Amino acid sequence: MPTMADVARSAGVSVATVSHVLNGTRPVLPHTRQAVLDAVDELGYTPNTLARSLVTSRTRSIGLAVSAISNPYFTEILQGVEAGALEHGYSLLIADPHDDPEHECKVVQLLHERRVDGMIVAPSADPRELVSYLGRHRVPTVFLDRVIDGVIDGAAGGAVEDPADGPQRFDQVCAENTGPMARLVAHLAGLGHRRIGLVAGLPGLSTTAERITGYRQGLTTARLPYDDDLVVHGDSASAGAERATATLLSRAAPPTALVTANNAMTIGTLRALRDRGLTVPDDLALCCFDDFAWADLFSPRLTAIAQPSREIGAQAVHVLLERLAAPDRPARTVRLDCAFVHRTSCGCPDSRERGRPSQSPSSQPSQPSQFEKGNVS
Secondary structure: OOOOHHHHHHHHHOOOHHHHHHHHHOOOOOOHHHHHHHHHHHHHHOOOOHHHHHHOOOEEEEEEEOOOOOOOOHHHHHHHHHHHHHHHEEEEEEOOOOOOOOHHHHHHHHHHOOOOOOEOOOOOOOOOOHHHHHOOOOOOEEOOOOOOOOOOOOEEEEEEEEOOOEEEEEEEEOOOHHHHHHHHHHHHHHHHOOOEEEEEOOOOHHHHHHHHHHHHHHHOOOOOOOOHHHHOOOOOOOOHHHHHHHHOOOOOOOEEEEOOOOOOHHHHHHHHHHOOOOOOOOOOEEEEEEEOOOOOOOOOOOEEEEEHHHHHHHHHHHHHHHHHOOOOOOEEEEEOOEEOOOOOOOOOOOOOHOOOOOOOOOOOOOOOOHOOOOOOO
């Protein structure tokens, strides 16, 4: 097996220069760098990652702790993280915290003990112990999808007090939640609906709180009153959404339209409607937060908010690498825009039949007669 010394002899440089090229520890002239890389390729040299980590105190690995990896949304985020990590020569160690605060702390500790250079974590609904651990050990971390601002008592802005070193702040990468949810509600209100129900996510998650805020903003924009009876938590899961939808349908004055706050809950809501013999959109209009690959295959096709999931994952890696390169820089929260995907579950005619694209963040759909204002209670 070729060694670094063999690469140095072949390239006509010192072993130290080879090390600088491979580890990026010092600038090297372009022609010298290319000579080293050519020698590496010709000899089939494979760097000794363990030896390199002992020298640089870096393992070039990232810990990723994301719940519900089987969820298509998080699967796409994982793909974005993986692509971003590989692009920069990093490997991934992956764990599923199962949205359980106690298990979350265990898997993050295990990842930390594997000497990962930094972590990307989608925090649970109660991340206080997680944030405390990461703060005590000064682990470079990016919070993904769910932010912690205002969630943790005494840690506004994601700061954790460390008596020895002062406050630590964490970078965060997520999608916009409030505005897109408000748009779904306003869209349904524009179709004549006056009782719009929300199947909300797991209490405690920032995504849940922000989407409820967006729901209320959409009602305000449409000059509709907020009604507690029209908001039920589906706990971000299919089974929970089935129960929540059943509750909403049992109200004395049930909703004429529903908004589901994530893709898993959309499935549960559709199952609950099917079990009651109700059809979408004839009996109940439906819009959902989270688009997914087969949303266009449902009948009717699902009107949805599409999150830039892969970009969220890739951006999290980018932000983490910036943190590793400059540990003292100010923390930041990156929010990425979502797209409004206009299909037919809301009750609008199929845009494909009118020769228009089915996806348009700025389109203003026409109103079908069954949802004209004044005809929906």
